[in-house]
Amino acid sequence: MKRLVILGGGTAGTVVANKLRRRLVLEDWRITVIDRVPDHLYQPGLLFVPFGGREDLLKPRRRLLRAGIELLIGEVAAVDPERKSVKLLDGDVVCYDYLVIATGTSSRPDQTPGMLGAEWRHSIHDFYTYDGAFALRDALQGFTGGRLVVHVVEQPIKCPVAPLEFTFLAEAFFRWREMRDQVEIVYVTPLDGAFTKPIASRYLGRLLDERKITVETDFLVERVDADRKTLVSYDEREIGYDLLVTVPLNMGADFIGASGLGDELNYVPVDKHTLQSRAHPDIFAIGDANDLPTSKAGSVAHFSSEIFVENFFQYVEGLAMTHRFDGHANCFVETGDGKGLLIDFNYDTEPLPGRFPFGRLGPLSLLHETKANHWGKLAFRWIYWNLLVKGRWLPIPSRMSMSGKHRPDEEVRP
Amino acid sequence: MTTIHREIHTDAEGFLTEYDEWTDDLAVQLAAGIGIELSDEHWKAIRFLREDYPTHGETATLRRVSTLAGIPVKQLFALFPGKPAKKMAYVAGLPKPRGCV
Incomplete structure (x- = not known):
């Protein structure tokens, strides 16, 4: 056996x-x-x-x-x-x-000096863990205004769009509570833009801009000064916060x-x-x-x-392995107000605009905010528990397809 | 940046696309082009990147350089100010680091 x-x-x-x-x-x-x-x-x-x-x-x-x-x-x-x-x-x-x-x-908050300590889960939070997500819920409920900093320590991280989604949802959350004008939102990333792939980075950067969210790029954190509520980078830049939501080193x-x-x-x-x-x-x-x-x-x-x-x-069976993974990834991106967008890409093709998964029939839209994408994300929970983890068939191929995608003419790689 | 040397191939941002077109002399020129004079410490990082790339298949990240070559990230920022990962890759004639995916 x-x-x-x-x-x-x-x-x-x-x-x-x-x-x-x-x-x-x-x-x-x-x-x-x-x-x-x-x-x-x-x-x-x-x-x-x-x-x-x-x-x-x-x-x-x-x-x-x-x-x-x-x-x-x-x-x-x-x-x-x-x-x-x-x-x-x-x-x-x-x-x-x-x-x-x-x-x-x-998540390894222990890997950044100053992150774990008396302020952990008080003014410093994460949302990638069960306990962390619930502690952050209480912190957001009690937040009376000031500067919210959403921060990524270093790539790669699990679900790289999640910190952006969190930022969009937080912006909408404060707007619905009619306190948006009392909250400054800053997105701090070690990358040189909002996201890792150029075309998607531009789309997402535009959404941040529309929502008046400041982006600090190329920020590689060296330590957290929890007493001064300040992030300090290796090149000695400083960013202060009232509430820090960080994605620790993965x-x-x-x-x-x-x-x-x-x-x-x-x-x-x-x-x-x-x-x-x-x-x-x-x-x-x-x-x-x-x-x-x-x-x-x-x-x-x-x-x-x-x-x-x-x-x-x-x-x-001692045979050569003939199936090749192409790096296919597919992510819903919540953008707040009951909308979302969708990205689909692989090793060689960055996320492009278009329709998914049935070519021009959609019904979902790539790199474009729609309510259907948001409902898709919510419906996914049922699919996950009942089909996906059970290893049952799903209508999405494991290899990426170019059907329904197009390269935006005006978007040329710099 | 694309015409430092007539016979080298680069991408739109000036990163070498052919591993074997890189030489020590070229590194000195590329570094000078972005305002860096190469010291022994610079060379230690560059040599590590060059040796790591063929087996690893990706340009090393700052963490990889600091862990495996023993050069602290803080020092890499001092050697290649501003954007050390990109500048190191540029001088070492390797693809721009992916950052993430």
């Missing part, structure tokens, strides 16, 4: 476990998922928590995994690729024939570094088309846990998992 061990039961780990269990013979394959906690968190829902949304954020992993998949709750201490074993913190050892690392990426799991499997941020270097570890062929890293040069996002986890599953059947 062969044993497949999947570390992490988040989006990628769950999709892959379910898809493989359906097609690998029960008598020949034992599939084990190991995760630290019993509940699966719907991460896209965290964005709405600070503004009052709270439905359906957690479900037991056991219920999302098909029968015939073993679930172990425990923290991984290290992987030994030579012995093909996983050691848990409680001392247990789990052996594997094939290992899938799907432990994602997480890093892969510590055991990846401890096992010598990671890069400088504990991401596993993989082949960008097959997700196979460059160092150990029987290890694959999927979802946010690898170093793919595309967004760390649920859509990438989903699309690349589909490619991985097809390749895995070939690999265990």
Whole structure:
């Protein structure tokens, strides 16, 4: 009997476990998922928590995994690729024939001096964690005015559009509370524009501008001076705040570094088309846990998992892997007031305007604010819980399509 | 920026597009073009970037340079003021860093 061990039961780990269990013979394959906690968190829902949304954020992993998949709750201490074993913190050892690392990426406020301390969750907040999102909700409710700074420490981060979405939603939130004139909003980024890709960056930059949100670019934070409520950069620029909403440094799991499997941020270097570890062929890293040069996002986890599953059947048969991931990502971007836009891109094609997913029929619009896009984002929660993580069919191909997209003539790369 | 040397190929922003067209002399010229005189510390960073690129497949980030080459980020800002990641890549003849995706 062969044993497949999947570390992490988040989006990628769950999709892959379910898809493989359906097609690998029960008598020949034992599939084990190991995760630290019993509940699966719907991460896209965290964005709405600070503004009052709270439905359906957690479900037991056991219920999302098909029968015939073993679930172990425990923290991984290290992987030994030579012995093909996983050691848990409680001392247990789990052996594997094939290992899938799907432990994602997480916020590390401890990596920026001054961020964690007496002001953490008082005047300094994050919204990428369950507790953080709820603490920020209370802070926003009690905010009486002043300067709100939304800040990104360093790229890459999980869901790179989320800090912009948060900013748009906060601007609308204060407007609806009729206190917009008492709040100054500043968006602070280490990038040289609002977003990472030129055309989308210009569209999003324009939206920030219309909403009178100041953007500070090329700001790489060295430390937070929590007493003076000030961000200090490596080149000694300072930005003061009354309320700081930061996206701390994102890093892969510590055991990846401890096992010598990671890069400088504990991401596993993989082949960008097959997700196979460059160092150990029987290890694959999927979802946010690898170093793919595309967004760390649920859509990438989903699309690349589909490619991985097809390749895995070939690999265990000793065949060449013929399916190639193209870096396809697809993200809804909330822009406030019940509207949103949508971006769709891959390794080679940046987000372009147009219609999605059925060519000119849409019904969704790319890089253009519509109410339909907002409803699409909300409807996605149902799709996520009932179709996506269960490994069922979805009407969106894992490879990006140019159908419905066009290059804006006036938008030429500088 | 595109015509420092007749036989080199660059993108619209002046970043070299051919890894093998880079030479030490060219680095000195590229650096001078953006107001930087190369010291030993500059060279340490540039050599790391050059050696890292072929195996890693991407231009190293500031964090990667600081972690693997042992040059603190603060010093990289002092060596290549303003936009160190971009300036280092430019002088080292590598693609503009992706920043993120």
